[in-house]
Amino acid sequence: MLGAGLALALCALQLCSAALGGSHPQVLVERSGSRSLRKVGAFAWENCGDKKDPVVVQSLSVAPDPISIPGSLRVSAAASSSKTMASPLKAVLVVEKALGDLWIQLPCIDQMGSCTYNDVCTILDDLIPPGTTCPEPLLTYGIPCHCPFKAGSYSLPASDFDLPDVELPAWMTNGNYRVRAAVSNGGEELGCIKLAFSLQSQ
Secondary structure, eight states, X not given: OHHHHHHHHHHHHXXXXXXXXXXXXXXXXXXXXXXXXXXXXXXXXXXXXXXTOSEEEEEEEEESSSEEESXXXXXXXXXXXXXXXXXXXXXXXXXXXXXXXXXXXXXXXXXXXXXXESOHHXXXXXXXXXXXXXXXXXXXXXXXXXXXXXXXXXXXXXXXXXXXXXXXXXXXXSEEEEEEEEEEETTEEEEEEEEEEEEEEO
């Protein structure tokens, strides 16, 4: 399941640096003390699902910290799944940005931000057409990039990913972020991860 889990993690890390453009959107605001994962200014992560969830992220590291845009992002990860993951895989992302002692939930704009994706499998098929080889470094380490994801353990040693230069207002890039990503199938939650990280645009 590391393929889908890593895709979600990378999506979460990149969506704040991708197009969240447009006018100032409506936002949801909360005080910083109301969520368990409050560490900001440094990368942090935790599993947030039920202990019975079949998908568990065992390790995840990201460098540099803060994440620089544009730049290179080095990621290492390990995850396991006790069951095969098949389409449709629904993913729900909640993305928040710190503003003082408040957390502002960023809305879903152009399929980026706090969005619900009804089938991650279809998105992966659009990005990497079925029948084509999985991109590096997934190919080298035997990490699938299409559904179904077989039960088992997957590991990605430290690998570099390029973050593109995107023109965004500074207030939408620089700062501290929290992301919650949950994956489910047929109403059954399969896995959940929370991330906290900082972004810095050059």
